[in-house]
Every structure is written in structure tokens, then in C-alpha cells.
Amino acid sequence: MDNEVLRQAPLFSALDDEAATALRGSMSETRLRRGDVLFHEGDAGDRLYIVMDGKIKLGRTSSDGRENLLAILGPGQMFGELSLFDPGPRSATVTAVTDASFASLSHEDLLKWLEGRPQVARGLLAQIAGRLRKANDVNADLVFSDVPGRVAKALLDLADRFGRTADDGVHVHHDLTQEELAQLVGASRETVNKALADFASRGWLRLEPRSVVIMDVDRLRRRAR
Amino acid sequence: MDNEVLRQAPLFSALDDEAATALRGSMSETRLRRGDVLFHEGDAGDRLYIVMDGKIKLGRTSSDGRENLLAILGPGQMFGELSLFDPGPRSATVTAVTDASFASLSHEDLLKWLEGRPQVARGLLAQIAGRLRKANDVNADLVFSDVPGRVAKALLDLADRFGRTADDGVHVHHDLTQEELAQLVGASRETVNKALADFASRGWLRLEPRSVVIMDVDRLRRRAR
DNA sequence: TGGCGCGTGTGACCTGCGCCACTGGATAGG
DNA sequence: CCTATCCAGTGGCGCAGGTCACACGCGCCA
Numbered sequence: 001m002d003n004e005v006l007r008q009a010p011l012f013s014a015l016d017d018e019a020a021t022a023l024r025g026s027m028s029e030t031r032l033r034r035g036d037v038l039f040h041e042g043d044a045g046d047r048l049y050i051v052m053d054g055k056i057k058l059g060r061t062s063s064d065g066r067e068n069l070l071a072i073l074g075p076g077q078m079f080g081e082l083s084l085f086d087p088g089p090r091s092a093t094v095t096a097v098t099d100a101s102f103a104s105l106s107h108e109d110l111l112k113w114l115e116g117r118p119q120v121a122r123g124l125l126a127q128i129a130g131r132l133r134k135a136n137d138v139n140a141d142l143v144f145s146d147v148p149g150r151v152a153k154a155l156l157d158l159a160d161r162f163g164r165t166a167d168d169g170v171h172v173h174h175d176l177t178q179e180e181l182a183q184l185v186g187a188s189r190e191t192v193n194k195a196l197a198d199f200a201s202r203g204w205l206r207l208e209p210r211s212v213v214i215m216d217v218d219r220l221r222r223r224a225r
Numbered sequence: 226m227d228n229e230v231l232r233q234a235p236l237f238s239a240l241d242d243e244a245a246t247a248l249r250g251s252m253s254e255t256r257l258r259r260g261d262v263l264f265h266e267g268d269a270g271d272r273l274y275i276v277m278d279g280k281i282k283l284g285r286t287s288s289d290g291r292e293n294l295l296a297i298l299g300p301g302q303m304f305g306e307l308s309l310f311d312p313g314p315r316s317a318t319v320t321a322v323t324d325a326s327f328a329s330l331s332h333e334d335l336l337k338w339l340e341g342r343p344q345v346a347r348g349l350l351a352q353i354a355g356r357l358r359k360a361n362d363v364n365a366d367l368v369f370s371d372v373p374g375r376v377a378k379a380l381l382d383l384a385d386r387f388g389r390t391a392d393d394g395v396h397v398h399h400d401l402t403q404e405e406l407a408q409l410v411g412a413s414r415e416t417v418n419k420a421l422a423d424f425a426s427r428g429w430l431r432l433e434p435r436s437v438v439i440m441d442v443d444r445l446r447r448r449a450r
Numbered sequence: 451t452g453g454c455g456c457g458t459g460t461g462a463c464c465t466g467c468g469c470c471a472c473t474g475g476a477t478a479g480g
Numbered sequence: 481c482c483t484a485t486c487c488a489g490t491g492g493c494g495c496a497g498g499t500c501a502c503a504c505g506c507g508c509c510a
């Protein structure tokens with residue numbers, strides 16, 4: 001792992017070389033293969049992770065075994081921040097959606113390193129605050145939007161973060177099965193499939209295994225709100 | 226406002242008198258009557274508020290005008306913390322559910338006062354982290370629970386925070402109309418009414434205007450999960 | 451190379467719940 | 481005191497979406 005990769009994380013993008021090197025010193029690296037679980041909801045643990053490569057899903061399981069995804073995270077994004085300030089068991093299960101690697105840092109080391117770097121501390125808080133805002137948005141969507149709307153919104157979000165624009169549209173290699181997509185938007189696999197098929201039949205997008213090509217972003221965006 | 230009232234807030238309960246007095250110095254007080262709005266979603270503002278007395282609702286309005294409540298807050302609870310770390314327009318509208326009074330504090334004053342009081346700063350972060358956890362829980366409920374389940378859950382939560390136990394049950398003066406309760410759980414007023422009526426007919430609770438008496442907490446709890 | 455599992459695509463139900471319509475009681479304002 | 485408004489209660493209708501059932505293709509391993 002070198003400083004460059006670390007700087008992918010918005011949080012650390014502005015660090016000078018000295019600071020980045022110091023941080024790296026106390027970080028360790030982990031690798032997972034698709035489907036592997038990093039930790040489970042309920043586990044103890046106080047490490048903060050930063051995705052270096054690959055994608056992970058953050059999910060929770062209901063008492064009757066059904067699953068619901070809180071987020072899909074990719075390179076540069078972090079997770080486990082909750083346990084930094086609100087000690088206690090992990091509130092979600094983290095599973096690799098593709099082969100992935102992470103840098104991680106103990107609560108303690110992070111806080112020590114953060115001392116004297118109030119800018120970064122601020123940034124960290126802003127991230128948490130942003131997450132809270134986003135969680136509230138998701139709530140509103142669950143109440144107000146129908147399933148196709150939520151699917152459209154999810155695709156646009158994934159496109160923002162993982163999409164590559166080509167001349168035939170925005171290629172979004174989300175690496176999710178439709179089942180996972182369904183868990184992400186809080187709907188059944190079948191309904192999500194039908195929504196996707198409908199979008200495709202309108203020419204808004206093209207379906208590919210574990211990915212989509214969005215051909216009419218505007219239409220999709222209008223369907224999302 | 227005196228130091229005692231301030232100490233109702235868990236965040237400030239452990240302050241010594243000097244610290245509390247210092248804090249009070251930079252706080253100002255506001256009063257509202259039932260139905261009055263403190264600020265709207267989208268407004269500018271960076272004050273942190275603490276409810277001293279009464280109850281408020283934190284809500285957002287969808288593009289087509291429908292409303293959705295994020296939380297009901299009572300004495301000792303605070304809001305507006307988001308704008309502390311994530312500057313930008315207010316993300317929710319705050320309305321008084323009963324006559325209410327608040328202490329408030331500017332972003333700037335708070336941060337200044339917080340310097341040298343890392344314990345309190347930590348506590349503040351823990352509150353935000355807790356809110357995030359809770360928001361995620363609500364998401365899961367919206368996905369997995371039916372309306373009666375969410376109503377039961379909401380009642381139990383309100384009971385925890387505002388209930389008074391008597392020998393005929395737990396009296397919960399929530400001060401919410403059924404319409405508001407419905408917005409809180411993300412359902413229609415009618416459906417919530419029917420759920421409540423059903424609970425009442427089973428003898429789990431008794432309905433009173435803007436309040437309920439829970440007579441069988443256990444049953445209700447079992448219905449909630 | 452044949453079978454098996456996994457992801458996807460699609461139709462046929464069934465039902466929870468949103469929306470509408472109306473009633474009756476309570477509260478407030480002229 | 482009468483009317484207007486708000487809130488609670490209840491029935492009926494329609495539909496979005498969950499569940500079930502099944503079919504197809506593709507990759508993997510024995």
C-alpha cells in the first residue's frame with residue numbers, strides 16, 4: 001500500500017507526505033474474496049476501515065433471517081466509524097461484493113493520530129453527519145417512492161460512484177446480483193427485476209450481468225424523483 | 226433558565242457548576258406555541274438547540290407536499306447537531322408539538338466552549354452516532370415490519386421516553402394526533418387508526434385523546450418485533 | 451459431458467395498505 | 481349558542497408489490 005492509494009479517500013486527500021506516512025505506519029491491511037465476511041453484526045470491534053480496492057456491502061439481518069443492505073462502498077470510502085464514538089457491537093455485517101482489500105486502523109491509533117490534525121477530525125465528523133443525512137433521505141424514499149423509483153435512484157447513485165461514461169452510455173459495473181440490488185432498495189428480487197426490465201424496454205438502459213449501461217440518464221432521473 | 230434544567234440533557238448532566246454557568250452565558254432561549262415552526266427544511270442556520278420543556282417534531286416534506294417525521298424530541302434532547310459538522314441548509318423542519326422552550330447556542334460558541342472539554346465533545350459525537358444507528362434501525366423497520374408493528378414500536382419508544390407508570394398501565398401523553406403518529410411511522414392516518422383500534426380491542430391499550438395507556442406492554446412488545 | 455447450482459426473466463395469485471367517503475364528537479371563534 | 485374546523489373512527493375499492501412457481505442459460509465440477 002502506498003500513499004497514493006490512501007489519498008483516494010477524500011478524507012486523506014489533502015495530507016502532506018509526512019502525515020500520510022505516519023498514518024500508514026499504524027494501519028494494517030486485509031484482503032477478502034467475493035462473498036467473504038469481514039465482520040458480523042453483533043461482533044465486538046473498534047477498527048475503522050477504508051476500502052482500498054473492490055466493493056463491499058454493509059447489511060443487517062432481520063430476526064427472521066431476511067437481509068437489508070444499508071450501503072455499497074467502494075475504494076476510498078470508509079466504514080466502522082460508528083464504533084469510534086459509540087462503542088458497542090458492530091451494527092452491521094460487512095461482506096465483500098468483489099474481491100477487496102482494506103486498510104484498517106484501531107480506534108486508539110486513529111484518535112492519537114488525529115490529535116493535532118483538527119482539519120482531518122472535522123472531515124471525519126462531516127462524513128458521519130453526511131451519512132446521517134443520507135440515512136434520513138433513504139427513509140423518506142422508503143415512505144414516498146415506489147419500487148421502480150427507488151431502483152432508479154439506486155442505479156443513479158451507483159452510476160455516480162462507479163460509472164464510466166462511454167459513447168453508448170454510462171457503464172455501471174455495480175457487481176451486485178439483482179437479489180442484492182433488491183435488498184438495497186428494500187424490495188423483492190422479482191419486483192426489482194420487473195422494474196429493470198421495464199426500464200430496459202423503454203430504452204433507458206441495457207442490462208448486463210452484474211452491471212447496467214444507462215443510456216438515458218435524464219429519463220431515469222425523472223423517474224427517480 | 227437555571228443550571229438544573231440544563232442538566233436534564235444527558236450531555237450536560239455531569240458538568241460542574243462553573244462549566245454549566247459558562248455555557249449558559251452563551252445560550253439564548255426561545256419559546257414556541259403548539260404548531261409554531263422554529264425553522265424550515267432548507268433554511269440557513271447553524272444553531273444547536275436543546276429542548277428545555279415541551280415536545281417538538283422533526284420532519285421533512287416530500288416534493289409533492291406529504292410529510293414524514295424523523296423524530297419526536299422532548300426535554301433534554303437536542304437537535305440541529307448536523308449543521309455543526311456538516312454545514313449547509315437545515316435538513317428538516319422543526320415544529321412544536323406542544324408549547325415548548327429551547328436553549329440554543331451558535332456553532333461557534335459551542336465549539337469554543339467545547340475546547341478543553343473533550344469529555345463533552347465525545348458525548349456529543351456519541352449522540353450523533355446513536356442517531357445514525359437509530360436511523361438505520363428505522364430503515365430496517367420500514368422494510369421488514371408491517372404498519373401495526375411499526376405503530377407498536379413507536380408507542381413503546383414514546384412510552385420509554387414520555388411514559389409514566391401507574392397501576393392501570395403506562396400512561397403515554399405523546400401529544401401527537403393520529404395523523405402525526407402516522408407520519409412518524411410512515412403510514413396513512415386511517416391505517417394507524419385501525420391498528421390502534423385493534424390493539425385496544427385486544428385489551429393491550431386504551432386510547433385517549435393525544436395519548437394512550439398501555440395496559441399490556443409485553444404483548445405490545447411481542448407485536449412490535 | 452451430463453448434472454447441478456446460481457442468477458435471471460416472467461406469469462398467476464393474494465393481501466396489506468393507501469385513498470376515498472362519510473359519521474360523530476370535541477373545540478374554538480364569531 | 482350556532483357554525484366551522486379539527487380529530488377520531490370505520491367501511492369499501494383498487495392496486496402495488498410480495499410470495500409462489502416455473503423456465504432458461506451459463507459456468508463449474510465430477
